[in-house]
Amino acid sequence: MASPQLTLAQVQQLSGAVAEYIASQRGFFLRTSLPLTLEQREAMEGFFVPDVLDGSRLVVLQSSRVQNPDFYPQLWRLGFRNLPDFRTMAAITFGDVVVSHQPFTHGLLFHELVHVEQYRQLGIPQFSNLYVRGFLTGRGYEGIPLEGNAYSLGASFEAIPRQRFSVADEVSEWVRNGRF
Ligand SMILES: [Zn+2]
Structure with a gap:
């Protein structure tokens, strides 16, 4: 389903609102987060730079869900019917x-660490802009290149979990070639 057409100013405003949402959720969940376990770190080692392996923080929610941005009602009024529902996603970075709604499998963790990379x-503002x-332009969540990149690298990992490759190099190639 196509999204409603927005003006450049509306796209910029929405990107800013998404960036604020991401930064505030990060701050909220950081307080209860934990580093990767030794076992998780060993499974991810060789794929991710030390910054990502040492700096990423994880939360597994037991009895609560991530809440959707509070600007969603405004987007519904503009005619959006296909907004990603964060409450039903496996995990969000x-x-x-x-932040995960279920225990981390290595596949799920890998996908999310691609987003960390x-x-x-990109930084939060540029990530938000490209996500929006x-x-x-991609007609919804499935068409977001930042997701396509994470899903395709995750598929390579899940096919052969011991065959290391550099996620940082893959992501920077996508950045260089303007694929996001
Ligand atoms: Zn994703």
């Missing part, structure tokens, strides 16, 4: 903080 290279633009 806010900068360097990954994307944030590391990808959503608007």
